[in-house]
Amino acid sequence: MQEITERLSYLHGLAEGLDIYEGKKEGRFFQELMVFITELNDELTHTKARLTELEEYVEAVDEDLNDLELDYYEEVDFDEYDDDDFLTDDELDLDFDDEYIDEIVCPHCHETVVLDSELEDNEIAEIVCPNCQEVFVVDNE
Numbered sequence: 375m376q377e378i379t380e381r382l383s384y385l386h387g388l389a390e391g392l393d394i395y396e397g398k399k400e401g402r403f404f405q406e407l408m409v410f411i412t413e414l415n416d417e418l419t420h421t422k423a424r425l426t427e428l429e430e431y432v433e434a435v436d437e438d439l440n441d442l443e444l445d446y447y448e449e450v451d452f453d454e455y456d457d458d459d460f461l462t463d464d465e466l467d468l469d470f471d472d473e474y475i476d477e478i479v480c481p482h483c484h485e486t487v488v489l490d491s492e493l494e495d496n497e498i499a500e501i502v503c504p505n506c507q508e509v510f511v512v513d514n515e
């Protein structure tokens with residue numbers, strides 16, 4: 375903005391130096407043009423100042439709102455959680471009538487192995503233990 379004002383002053387000085395404003399009809403035109411551009415620049419400067427005020431105001435309101443949110447939600451920050459921390463609909467929709475195996479104790483290392491998917495009734499599955507890499511068979515009778 376400062377730069378525009380300086381360039382305007384320079385233009386004005388240039389026009390005066392060339393005697394553009396003196397005498398001829400064109401002089402009147404250029405003089406009016408300079409006045410017009412100067413007024414535009416004043417408006418622009420004013421608008422820019424108002425915009426800066428507004429930005430500072432919005433920032434202050436945003437900070438206040440953030441404080442309120444922290445109070446209201448008792449400082450629970452959901453960004454701290456991964457999606458994995460929340461149960462999916464499938465996990466919540468447990469059917470207790472069906473017996474299924476979802477955890478198996480490895481007969482080799484005795485670690486509990488969680489199955490990716492439920493076994494169907496009478497399904498026989500080969501499981502690779504993620505702990506000891508041994509293969510064992512699960513028979514869901």
Ligand SMILES: [Zn+2]
Nearest residue numbers: 480483503506
């Ligand atoms: Zn194992």
